[in-house]
Amino acid sequence: MRSLDLTAAVWHRSSYSNQDGGQCLEVACGFTAVIPVRDSKNPHGPTLAFAADGWSSFVSAVKDGAVGA
Template sequence: MDLTGAQWRKSTRSGSNGGACVEVADNLFGVVGVRDSKDPTGPVLAFTPQTWRAFVTSAKRA
């Protein structure tokens, strides 16, 4: 998985609670990356854009 050029942004749902934040990179073709903002060089979860949209839509309903 190539994340070169990923533009990471903090989730709008991340609060100011001292670091429990998620960052998303959705500017790449065919992949959406998700990582822990406290560990930017750590592991990244990768989703297809369709799977990510389905997750976000489902989470908004909850």
């Protein structure tokens, strides 16, 4: 497994995040093959990297109501 350099990543918080910052995730844009995702409450903690096509399928499923919260 190779390491992903996220030092220059620009993170965007979910529009579903509340004002208190609870249960939020952030996504870094600008990567072609993967989508880095992290917990906004722990920005220096672990990051998950999803294949771009897998992430797109997941987001579509959530929008369609196929994945519950």
